[in-house]
Amino acid sequence: MRTDPGAAAPSDPLAGRRILVLISGSIAAVKLPLVVSALIRRGAEVRCVVSPAAARLVSPVALASLSRRPCHSDEDAWNPASPRPLHVELAEWAELVLLAPLSASTLGRWVHGIGDTLVAAVLLACEAPVLVAPAMNTAMWASPGVAANWQILQHWPRLLPLPPGSGLLACDRIGDGRMAEPERLLLGLESLACWGWHRDWLGRRLLVSAGPTREPLDPARCLTNPSTGLMGLSLAQAALLRGAEVDLVHGPLAAPVALLEGLRVHPIQTASEMEQSLLALQPGASAIAMAAAVADHRRATPAATKLSKQALEASLGQGWETVPDLLAGLVARRPPGQAILGFAAYSGDHAMAEVRAKFARKGCDLLFANPIDQPQAGFASATNAGWLLGSGDGATWFDPAPKLSIAHRLLSALGDRLEPVPALRPPEEVARNPGPQDRPPAAAAP
Numbered sequence: 001m002r003t004d005p006g007a008a009a010p011s012d013p014l015a016g017r018r019i020l021v022l023i024s025g026s027i028a029a030v031k032l033p034l035v036v037s038a039l040i041r042r043g044a045e046v047r048c049v050v051s052p053a054a055a056r057l058v059s060p061v062a063l064a065s066l067s068r069r070p071c072h073s074d075e076d077a078w079n080p081a082s083p084r085p086l087h088v089e090l091a092e093w094a095e096l097v098l099l100a101p102l103s104a105s106t107l108g109r110w111v112h113g114i115g116d117t118l119v120a121a122v123l124l125a126c127e128a129p130v131l132v133a134p135a136m137n138t139a140m141w142a143s144p145g146v147a148a149n150w151q152i153l154q155h156w157p158r159l160l161p162l163p164p165g166s167g168l169l170a171c172d173r174i175g176d177g178r179m180a181e182p183e184r185l186l187l188g189l190e191s192l193a194c195w196g197w198h199r200d201w202l203g204r205r206l207l208v209s210a211g212p213t214r215e216p217l218d219p220a221r222c223l224t225n226p227s228t229g230l231m232g233l234s235l236a237q238a239a240l241l242r243g244a245e246v247d248l249v250h251g252p253l254a255a256p257v258a259l260l261e262g263l264r265v266h267p268i269q270t271a272s273e274m275e276q277s278l279l280a281l282q283p284g285a286s287a288i289a290m291a292a293a294v295a296d297h298r299r300a301t302p303a304a305t306k307l308s309k310q311a312l313e314a315s316l317g318q319g320w321e322t323v324p325d326l327l328a329g330l331v332a333r334r335p336p337g338q339a340i341l342g343f344a345a346y347s348g349d350h351a352m353a354e355v356r357a358k359f360a361r362k363g364c365d366l367l368f369a370n371p372i373d374q375p376q377a378g379f380a381s382a383t384n385a386g387w388l389l390g391s392g393d394g395a396t397w398f399d400p401a402p403k404l405s406i407a408h409r410l411l412s413a414l415g416d417r418l419e420p421v422p423a424l425r426p427p428e429e430v431a432r433n434p435g436p437q438d439r440p441p442a443a444a445a446p
């Protein structure tokens with residue numbers, strides 16, 4: 001079995017990408033220098049444009065030094081020394097666009113096709129994918145005009161919206177309108193870079209398990225494993241960005257990843273808690289990805305009080321029970337049409353036969369077998385690699401890549417197993433002309 005991928009070190013999906021950062025007038029603009037600096041450290045080429053209001057909130061000089069390129073503002077537009085209109089030149093240069101923070105005025109200009117600032121004109125001229133992160137006061141965000149404009153944007157192509165979260169705002173209100181944090185902006189850009197903007201999981205629900213479980217021996221000690229949860233977390237975040245509703249059941253996470261707004265998280269500690277949570281969430285899920293590293297054994301009865309070293313040592317050989325196979329349990333209960341992806345950790349050179357036997361035993365639709373003894377795969381690694389087994393005898397090798405990128409490939413394979421979702425139509429169109437799929441289900445006969 002091939003366990004050594006022999007490929008070059010996986011590169012960051014953002015390295016070498018031309019990223020245009022458009023900053024409009026909200027106080028959250030002060031966070032953008034951190035994002036620009038992180039993008040440069042990750043090897044991206046960055047150019048910044050500030051709206052007139054943003055230029056008063058964040059220093060164009062700081063943005064220019066951090067991006068190593070001039071920061072543009074409205075004064076640069078229509079410069080007689082430039083051979084091409086600046087908004088067109090910038091729009092055509094960009095491979096990816098980050099629009100953050102998006103203010104109410106820039107949203108209005110964009111949606112209604114008014115290009116009277118450099119930021120708005122670039123948006124109108126741009127054909128690259130745009131990650132959009134609004135930020136504003138709670139009442140402004142809820143106002144009918146802004147809400148309607150935001151709704152219109154949801155149906156445009158090439159957009160990846162990161163809706164604002166709830167929290168303390170600069171106006172001292174606590175409520176919706178807080179821009180997605182810089183880590184989430186970077187995650188959204190990485191997702192755009194490795195997958196794009198298509199929301200092919202809209203209308204679907206994914207149930208994901210992630211991280212280790214922790215089986216207590218006594219109140220002070222437990223049996224666990226080195227899983228950080230990053231692979232499952234990456235699957236959950238990637239699916240959310242692709243439009244899915246996502247339930248994430250996770251053990252203690254050690255992955256340094258900010259969770260996206262909208263993920264439904266169900267933290268657990270033990271395999272038994274994970275089992276209960278998964279079984280409760282299984283009905284109605286379109287697909288399940290079982291990335292958790294579930295413990296294999298647990299104490300039948302953990303000690304109620306802390307054991308002395310001697311008592312612990314004496315008890316180590318007895319009192320264990322095998323943890324039931326949660327994945328096999330989910331497969332046994334699955335409703336028609338639900339697709340299930342399992343994982344298999346393996347090590348050593350001759351494990352393919354064992355992996356195939358495990359695939360047959362578990363009964364899932366897909367199994368991703370990753371070599372945990374390779375430097376660019378497995379526990380606590382930022383990257384992963386492995387074989388994807390599906391129907392038939394074949395297996396597809398995934399070269400080492402960041403876990404988010406592997407997650408997108410796995411989601412595509414899982415999505416291929418699902419019935420197509422009827423195309424979602426904009427709400428205005430549904431209201432004008434409802435089709436049979438848009439009507440509420442008829443009440444059941446008594």
Ligand code: CTP
Pocket residue numbers: 290291292293294295296323324325326327328341342343344345346
């Ligand atoms: N798994 C599970 N319940 C368990 C153990 C594992 O649901 N009690 C799931 C994991 O989430 C993973 C798959 O089964 O999707 C394979 O896990 P792995 O640790 O590779 O295999 P095991 O079934 O534990 O078998 P073994 O350790 O003997 O190789």
